[in-house]
Amino acid sequence: MxxxxxxxxxxxxxxxxxxxxxxxxxxxxxxxxxxxxxxxxxxxxxxxxxxxxxxxxxxxGSPVRSAPHRRSAPGPVRLEARGIVKRHRRRTVLSGVDLTVRAGEIAAVVGANGCGKSTLLRICAGLESPDRGEVRLRGTLGFCPQDGGTSDFLVPDEHFALVGAGRGMRRGAAVRAGRAYAAALDWDPAGAGQARFLSGGTRQKLNLVMAGLGDPDVLLLDEPYQGFDRGSYVDFWRQLWAWRDAGKTIVVVTHLLDQLDRVDTVLDLTPARTTEARA
Amino acid sequence: MDHERRGQWLRGVLDLCVLAVLLRRESYGYELAQSLDAAGLGPIRGGTLYPVLLRLQRTGMVTAQWREGESGPARKYYRITEAGGEMLRRTAADWETFTRGVDTLLREVATR
Amino acid sequence: MIKVLTVAEMTVREILRRRAVLVIILMLPLAFYLSRRGDHLGQSIRFVCLGLGWALSTAALFSGSAARGLEPRLRLSGYGTGHLYAGRLAALWTLGLVLSAPYFLLIRVDADRVEHGAIALIMLLTVAVAAPFGLVLSVLVPRELEGTLLLLTVVGLQMMMDPAGSAARLLPFWFSREIATYAVDHTDGGYLARGLTHGTVCALALTVLAMTLASIRLRRRPHLRPVT
Missing domain, CATH: 1.10.8 (Helicase, Ruva Protein; domain 3)
Structure with missing residues (x-):
């Protein structure tokens, strides 16, 4: 270096x-x-x-900014999944999963590989149908997939413009908002090349910024920090807390358990049993 | 000298040594490191020295000022404060007492 | 409207950045044209139209496949299926027209004993059919490779099959040969009428089919209930 x-x-x-x-x-x-x-x-x-x-x-002696110890009264329920059952072929992936998340809360979905974390998130986003159960959603949705979700041949600003137009934002405003979110993740997308040339971690940042663009009420994030270096990982959690403090509802799939003390709800999908515990 | 033990000793006294050097005259980080080395403490890494200086500054033992030196670009000069001098004198006396005990014990080992 | 235009714009940008694909797509109809230029001009004209259809279908296939990962999330970001579909199709149609223009001029300059109006009609119908055809394939096959092979098969069949046989009419670009026969050999209007009907039906059917497939793929699932 x-x-x-x-x-x-x-x-x-x-x-x-x-x-x-x-x-x-x-x-x-x-x-x-x-x-x-x-x-x-x-x-x-x-x-x-x-x-x-x-x-x-x-x-x-400056306070190391970690999870803000904010405990205002929880807001209204924004996302409510009830009795979600999903089978892949003959294997039951999700058996009657419940999840309730309010405004201003972060829920972590944890569990071993292949236990249905991503499936649950996709069901909550409406991208996949469950075999049974329903999801009630209050407000707009932002979704950050584990991979994909970007267009190889477009540059970051064009991604911002594209998502922004869907949200009813003007192009200039969308690009500015996208760059501001990116800066919070220690990334400067101005002049960055097409998405296919970005590193894995940077592409995930792009993915994350797209999910947050246009201020959706509910954010569903599927292990969005893959390929992040340590600093970006810290930035990512700070962004999450900022969103929470702004009253957003966040569901984040994670297999890293070191952050669980910093979320409000933990949903453990470890096979065959589901437990929901208030942290 | 055992590297780890030297580190442990330094941790206990580095702030006092820094203050002692600053009592002679005001100085900046790299020069301080050289003075400490010359005094026989061995090389002090910047990563060790500057946090000590920041702590001394925060607790009001030293003040700092960016200034052009005789040669070269601006450097951050540290100067010991009255409170710093007072603390140094008091602690120096304590150190005297403490090391006398250690000395007595260790000298027995050497003469045996 | 902004949404449709934005999708269309980004689709064009994407395609323009696939340089290698773009060059092949641009040159292929020319190669087709030159292959029979010497001995049989009529065949050359038929081939160039098929080449255009193949090129645009391929572009549509690539564009549709590339959008697979992105479209579901755009759907969640405030786009309707119609916005996404209309934007992409509009971009591809525009691209097809731009692609056809130089070839129309080429034929206009190079071949004087043909019905140029009919040639223009073939090209219009080809563009109208090829774009949704490629999009349909992009939904039905898992990857670009399979789609490309399928397109090769279709165009190959189109060149080899006896156009008079009834099975040939099932191919999407059959109209092209019919109208070309009218344009080059100055046959009776029956060829023109049959071709026009076939082309229009194909264009409409494929457009509707592509739209339907897109709506199914990007549908709102009933288990998700928005509460207000």
Missing amino acids: NTDAWLHALDGELRRRGIDPALARHVVAEAAVHLRDSRQAPLAAFGPPDAYAAAVAESV
Whole structure:
């Protein structure tokens, strides 16, 4: 990693940790001076950017912005799935799954591979029919599939314009909103090439931005962080909390259990049994 | 010297050493690292030093100012405050007492 | 209307960026034309029309296949099936007309003893049929490869089968040979009438079929109940 890239990464990591931007600039500038004076490689002098940013954050005693401990009264029920049953051939994938999510809540759908997490999400989105059961939906829907969902030959701005037009947004507004969401995920889509040339992680960012465009009330996200680096993963959860605080209803499929303390509802689809527990 | 133990010792006293160097005269990060090295503490990484400086700044032990140096570009100069000097003197006395105990015990080992 | 235009615009952009495909599609009818230019001009004209049909069907097939992943989510983002379908079809039809224009001019300049009005009619019908035909295939076959092979088969059959046989009429571009016979050999109006009828029926049927398939694929499922 060269010095500029390291400094840039440090800047991002500091920002992510909620360090005051002015202070972050000072820290980065000071590190730059030190590196020039000492002629050392950044990794040798300071270690990885995220570790150094963590040490800085600890020193200045800034609150590490994690899940905001917000507990306002839950809003109205936005998504209600009742008795969802789905069989693939003769194998029962979902057997009577219930899920209720309110405005301003995040529900995590967890479980082993192949236990029907994506199927449940697609059923909630209306992209697949269940064998039994129904889904009640209050409001507009945004859906982020696990893969696909983008057009190989279009550039990100065109994706924003396309989704925006569906939501009744003007093109300029859609592109601006898309770029703003992208910036929150530490991605600058201006001048990015066609979607087929984007890396896996970046394409997922595009996917996620498309899902959030036009402010849908309910967001269904199917493991949208695949291919994200650690920093983007942190950004992703911060975006989720921002959406929650804005009163959105979020259902996110995940197999990473380290974030479960930061969601409101956990639906465990581990085979044959379904349990819904209030976190 | 055992690398890990040196790290542990440093963690306990680095802020005092920094203040002590700053008591001589104001200085900036890289120069501080050189002074500490020259004093026999060994090389101090930037990743270790600057968080200490930030903590000292936050607790009011030092003040900092970006300034053009005699040579080269702007650097962040640190200066010890009155509170910093007061704290350093008090802790230096405590350190004296503490190390005297350690010294006594370890000297027995050396002479045996 | 904005929605339809936006889908149409993005469809055109997508196709224009597939450079290799575009070049093949543009050149293929020319190759067909030149293959019999020397000895049999009439055959050349028949082939160029078939080539146009094949090229546009292929473009439609690729476009439809590429949209598979995207369309369901656009459906959730406020688009109706009609918007998506109309936009894509409009783009393909426009593309087909643009593609046909230079070939019409070529025939206009190169061949003077033919009915140019009838040639224009063939091209119009070919465009009208080929776009929904490719879209239908894109829904029915799992991948572009299978679709391309199918299209090759159809065009191959179209060239080899005896146009007088009744089975040949089941092929979507049969009208092309009928009207071409009228245009080149100056036969009676029966050829023109039969061709016109066949082409119109095919265009309508395929358009409706493609629309129906799209509606089924992108339908709102009854288990999802919007509550207001």
